[in-house]
Amino acid sequence: MFNYVSWRAFMTFAVVKDILAGKFAVGDTLVVRGWVRTRRDSKAGISFINVHDGSCFDAVQVVAPNTLPNYEAEIQKLTTGCSVAVTGSVVASAGQGQDFELQVSHLEVLGWVEDPDTYPMAPKRHSMEYLREFAHLRPRTNVAGAVTRVRHCLAQAVHRFFHERGFYWISTPIITTSDAEGAGELFRVSTLDLMNLPKNQDGSVNFKEDFFGKEAFLTVSGQLNVETYACALSNVYTFGPTFRAENSNTSRHLAEFWMIEPEVAFADLDDVAKLAEDMLKYVFKAVLEERADDMSFFAERIHKDAITRLQQVVENDFVHMDYTDAVEILKNCDKTFEYPVEWGTDLQSEHERYLAEEHVGAPIILKNYPRDIKAFYMRQNSDGKTVAAMDVLTPGIGEIIGGSAREERLDLLDRRLAEMNLPKEEYSWYRDLRRYGTVPHAGFGLGFERLVAYVTGMQNIRDVIPFPRSPNNADF
């Protein structure tokens, strides 16, 4: 009787993906390790066990004959979730559904499921809400596994896309002492004793005693920081976690999410709109090519158009539209909206949905929004009332990208800061970029989880990140 742990140095280990892809010759003996998905016994004297290891969507079928010494004592007791190391030879499958399978010569149980009745991941359909309560076990499900592989594929494709175009990845800080980024509520970072706060004479908290000697927060955006590198290395991007302490309870918001923010020197709004379009097409194509197995699953079980709509996006030019024109379209369409459309107000979700889902039926780029509803740093257009801002709206998810040309003219930037009552001193280093060798530049922010949700067709953003954080929920 040999033992998996002591013999592992002499074995050929294989992942399920390679076995199913035919990378081994029939007759090769190898070891596959993974978790049992299902077991079916045949009175012909064999058991069929599906073993998955995460390397691809499908599990490998291992065929265990009843001549194995532990057949009755162990193999027939295997249940969903058990971990196993299976030694066997590759054979052409006699059954349908797979080309190759493993004829077992030795099967070692590494870990039992102590009570199959209580194992939460039963081999049956579960709701996403239920699976969310088991964030530590849901990775073993088909759907979480598929999401994980697609998410990884997208992340790799994003890095590859930028690398191929000469962009540098900049790690912008996660902790910031600027509370004036203007993009939402911030999480405080502090080492002060909450029960015994140091106070100033006027009763306010004395943050000079805090770790950084001043108030500190988790970042809500790397943009302001990454602009400094764009104004030196020309083409840069961030890809990292972002935090918003907003009390948002929706299927498309997280308190902790990942964001990709390219920033391009010497670029205008149309340049980055093109960049956004090229990037989305590039990563969609990568997923279609590299994760066909997982995408088939999404098309079959999650969203029937999951594959076809990506193909359509890849093959067609994005529709570009000015905010002003969009307002006219919304005013003149025969659809009745709950909220009226007026030039100068922000578009409501229902308006964005109509444009992306009904008017175009594909992602749409909206550009040149009214100045008064947008952030201080956005470049003012010569019409005196709009800024060079854009949103990329997708059917189902809504906004997945928000971007703009940045105001590079110091006098115009200062005027906006004053109009919006933002303290100039807080932006001294940001203003320095405009004082010393300023250049036109532009960029955008892409919500990574929203991208994953759009690609997979998953309806809730909490199911496309391993451990979602949202108001009142930070378990695991």
Next chain:
RNA sequence: UCCCCAGUAGCUCAGUUGGUUAGAGCGGUGGACUGUUAAUCCAUGUGUCGUUGGUUCGAAUCCAACCUGGGGAGCCA
């Protein structure tokens, strides 16, 4: 934070003009059958009916508050 909906078996849900012993499918378990493949067939167990309080002779069912989840809105990525 606001509006709407839901909470009954391990899971998904049915069950309300208030009435005795609470129902199905799936999963689990036992068996039959079978190169099976989310197999099929037979058998089988399981319930503080979200919590607290109220109305009532009597509450899963009606009322109130709270908790949790979902959908929508706002904020945005």
